[in-house]
Amino acid sequence: MSNVDRPDQVPAEVASRKPGKGLYVLPNLFTLAALFGGFYAIVMAMNGHFDQAAIGVFCAMVLDSLDGRVARMTNTQSAFGEQMDSLSDMVSFGAAPALIAYVWGLTSLGRWGWIAAFVYCACAALRLARFNVNTGVVDKSYFQGLPSPAAAALVAGFIWLMADAGVKGYEVRWYMFALTLYAGLTMVTNVPFYSFKDVSIKRSVPFAVIVLIALGIAVINIDPPTVMFGLFVLYGFSGYALYGWRKAKGLQTSVISTSTDEPEERDLHK
DSSP, X not given: OOTTTSTTOXXXXXXXXXXXOOOOHHHHHHHHHHHHHHXXXXXXXXXXXXXXXXXXXXXXXXXXXXXXXXXXXXXXXXXXXXXXXXXXXXIIIIIHHHHHHHHHTGGGGTHHHHHHHXXXXXXXXXXXXXXXXXXXXXXXXXXXXXXXXXXXXXXXXXXXXXXXXXXXXXXXXXXXXXXXHHHHHHHTSOOEEEOOTTOOTTSOOOHHXXXXXXXXXXXXXXXXXXXXXXXXXXXXXXXXXXXXXXXXXXXXXXXXXXXXXXXXXXXGGO
């Protein structure tokens, strides 16, 4: 009887195979929940519940900020999780805000409306693709261009604020048009936006910081649409203020942190 036929012998090529690595459940659950937030937002917009649609985008944004942190804290990062996160972001912060904005106010502008919505959606895709490619060379303290969750918060926050005030989309359609283009195009600029990635939740902080966080939550609860939209408007313009300050001081405005010696990296600094 050959070695292959004997039950106590295993072929060398079979013995050398390692068991396949499974998928980590916890971080991917957060990613799927964020994806559901974007899907829920689209469904609510189709049914005319635009305030709920905006809330869905904001919920997706919170969940998206947690999946990566959970993966790092539990040491469950994976290439699959990274790809899943990008696809979820494209739905929740690319397609969903563009469709909500179009259905709510841009549809009354005809072709100009869907052009603005498409520009936003396309810029979100370009932003996410560039982020994946430049992950290893961008300064971790800053984003290269407006991050897609913040862009989505600008669009969804404006809709939430107007819907809460009883303003119809067609009444402010040109404001929606301008904001959608601004959010979309700012995503693909090289303007630096602070990433808050150097803020560690494992590090001890003064008691006053906890008090300020509690006060911030209380202020948001006073009027969520106004406060949330106001915060993201400030953040949405902060990158240009930082860019102008760096330019005036003669500092490097690019967030690419590696050297320019290699040809493939030179264009990133422009």
